[in-house]
Amino acid sequence: MVHALIDGVLTGSVYALMATGLTLIFGVMEIINVAQGIFVILGAYLSYYLQLHFGIDLFAGLLITIPTMFVVGIVVQRLFLARLKGPEKTAMSILVTYAISLVIEGILNIAFTVNNVQLNTSYTNKSFQVFGVYIPYIYFMGFLLAIVLLSGLYYMLYRTRFGASIRASLADQSAAALVGIDVKKVSTICFGIGIAVTAAGGMVFGATNAFNASTSYDLISRLLTIIVLGGMGSLAGALVAGIAMVTLEDLVGAIWSPVWSTMAFFVVLVVVLSFRPQGLFGQQSARAA
Amino acid sequence: MSNAEFVTFSGVFAGYGGGDVLKDVAFSVPQGGITTIVGPNGSGKSTLLKTVSGLVRPRLGQIMFKGQNLVGKSAREILNLGVVQVPQNHSLFREMTVEENVALGAFLVKDKKVVASRLANLKEMFPIVAQRANDKAGSLSGGQQRLVEFARCLMLEPDLVVLDEPSMGLDPKTLKIMFQTVKMMNEAGRTVLLVEQNARQALKMSDYGVVLENGHVRLSGSGNDVLNHPEIGALYLGGGAQTKKEGQA
Numbered sequence: 001m002v003h004a005l006i007d008g009v010l011t012g013s014v015y016a017l018m019a020t021g022l023t024l025i026f027g028v029m030e031i032i033n034v035a036q037g038i039f040v041i042l043g044a045y046l047s048y049y050l051q052l053h054f055g056i057d058l059f060a061g062l063l064i065t066i067p068t069m070f071v072v073g074i075v076v077q078r079l080f081l082a083r084l085k086g087p088e089k090t091a092m093s094i095l096v097t098y099a100i101s102l103v104i105e106g107i108l109n110i111a112f113t114v115n116n117v118q119l120n121t122s123y124t125n126k127s128f129q130v131f132g133v134y135i136p137y138i139y140f141m142g143f144l145l146a147i148v149l150l151s152g153l154y155y156m157l158y159r160t161r162f163g164a165s166i167r168a169s170l171a172d173q174s175a176a177a178l179v180g181i182d183v184k185k186v187s188t189i190c191f192g193i194g195i196a197v198t199a200a201g202g203m204v205f206g207a208t209n210a211f212n213a214s215t216s217y218d219l220i221s222r223l224l225t226i227i228v229l230g231g232m233g234s235l236a237g238a239l240v241a242g243i244a245m246v247t248l249e250d251l252v253g254a255i256w257s258p259v260w261s262t263m264a265f266f267v268v269l270v271v272v273l274s275f276r277p278q279g280l281f282g283q284q285s286a287r288a289a
Numbered sequence: 290m291s292n293a294e295f296v297t298f299s300g301v302f303a304g305y306g307g308g309d310v311l312k313d314v315a316f317s318v319p320q321g322g323i324t325t326i327v328g329p330n331g332s333g334k335s336t337l338l339k340t341v342s343g344l345v346r347p348r349l350g351q352i353m354f355k356g357q358n359l360v361g362k363s364a365r366e367i368l369n370l371g372v373v374q375v376p377q378n379h380s381l382f383r384e385m386t387v388e389e390n391v392a393l394g395a396f397l398v399k400d401k402k403v404v405a406s407r408l409a410n411l412k413e414m415f416p417i418v419a420q421r422a423n424d425k426a427g428s429l430s431g432g433q434q435r436l437v438e439f440a441r442c443l444m445l446e447p448d449l450v451v452l453d454e455p456s457m458g459l460d461p462k463t464l465k466i467m468f469q470t471v472k473m474m475n476e477a478g479r480t481v482l483l484v485e486q487n488a489r490q491a492l493k494m495s496d497y498g499v500v501l502e503n504g505h506v507r508l509s510g511s512g513n514d515v516l517n518h519p520e521i522g523a524l525y526l527g528g529g530a531q532t533k534k535e536g537q538a
Contacts, residue, residue: 174376175382177344178342179393180445181393283383283384
């Protein structure tokens with residue numbers, strides 16, 4: 001049980017990182033990016049490619065993959081999502097990002113085939129012992145990576161001028177424009193950041209799970225569940241819900257049966273939404289103005 | 290106040306895609322005073338203010354401010370020229386603190402010392418900003434939020450302050466404070482362009498009044514002229530024109 005708890009927190013933090021990108025995109029742009037799952041897998045494949053062909057370490061490779069995914073995010077936002085306007089914007093964004101997801105999935109299947117791969121290095125199969133519990137190095141390093149990136153993200157959001165402009169845009173785009181915030185620019189950069197974090201999330205996911213392009217469907221269902229539970233657009237909600245959901249899943253698997261662990265994930269969602277339709281940290285009327 | 294024309298609307302047509310709300314609007318806002326726009330619901334008052342702040346782009350016409358045409362400029366460019374707007378709906382960022390909200394009013398000012406100095410001045414001018422600096426803006430009452438919005442709009446030290454129905458939803462006591470604050474902003478050197486549902490009260494303190502009707506300027510003149518106009522009083526000010534004595538009170 002202790003092992004399940006530790007594993008849940010370590011893995012949950014990585015999910016929280018990926019979900020933070022998703023909720024940031026929704027919060028600022030009102031876009032539901034169902035392509036987030038395939039972007040995570042794309043990030044994983046980028047790390048795989050750099051390691052396989054250039055021998056670049058998984059963590060060192062993030063210096064290349066994170067900026068690359070940021071640029072991919074900017075291009076996708078400018079080409080496809082910036083054009084979405086009006087009351088149908090959010091609904092249309094599901095269709096547009098699903099189409100993007102299918103295209104990327106097709107390209108990945110052609111480039112890497114449908115066979116499962118997993119990222120392997122000297123430290124992915126090693127572990128260390130704490131209080132009698134074996135913790136794989138890759139889980140712990142992934143956890144540290146998520147903490148560092150989330151801390152950086154939170155520092156940017158709460159301690160910088162640009163962060164203030166993001167939070168203002170999250171709250172009310174018209175009011176943000178009235179104080180001089182360039183909401184279009186903020187939206188583009190936020191989408192870039194939201195996709196950039198998938199490079200890190202994808203690398204850790206790929207080092208702890210076998211994957212192919214279609215793994216993205218399981219991922220996006222989990223990520224969407226996390227941000228709905230945490231409250232759409234809430235960064236704190238994504239963090240808490242990410243860790244809570246994966247920890248719960250692992251605990252149910254350890255105490256009861258792994259068969260029920262995924263179901264527990266969704267039962268919690270249904271129960272919470274019955275009492276708080278806006279999610280744990282969401283605000284019912286936050287976007288009414 | 291000076292009589293120099295500060296903002297000049299000429300031949301302005303604007304709307305939201307389903308036809309023009311404003312039809313050939315033309316009038317001038319004198320420098321240094323308070324100009325109040327009155328008129329029935331749907332006459333285009335709020336749309337007119339949105340054309341000034343860049344939220345609605347006119348289809349035709351010119352809005353000249355300090356020698357520059359505001360038509361076609363972005364909200365950000367217009368802010369940079371010294372025009373700020375406090376919209377009709379509360380526009381504070383509810384999850385941010387009062388101080389963060391006010392500081393964001395100077396988002397375009399990059400010098401942190403200047404921002405800090407202006408913030409300190411506004412804390413003196415608006416005690417609510419100092420008293421509730423670290424509270425979330427969403428926890429304030431409607432009247433308090435309105436005062437914080439006023440403080441925020443002054444962070445840019447604007448030349449023109451555009452206020453869209455600032456008294457909306459306020460109780461009578463807060464309403465009085467709100468009008469006093471508008472007067473105070475004006476006395477501090479800001480030209481104020483105001484749309485107000487409490488038309489009689491607003492016109493009393495205004496140097497200039499404009500009556501909009503179906504997107505046209507029906508009448509313009511001094512605040513007292515509009516207030517005492519027999520037809521306007523009956524139609525839009527809740528009764529007939531006041532006696533001369535009342536009108537000048």
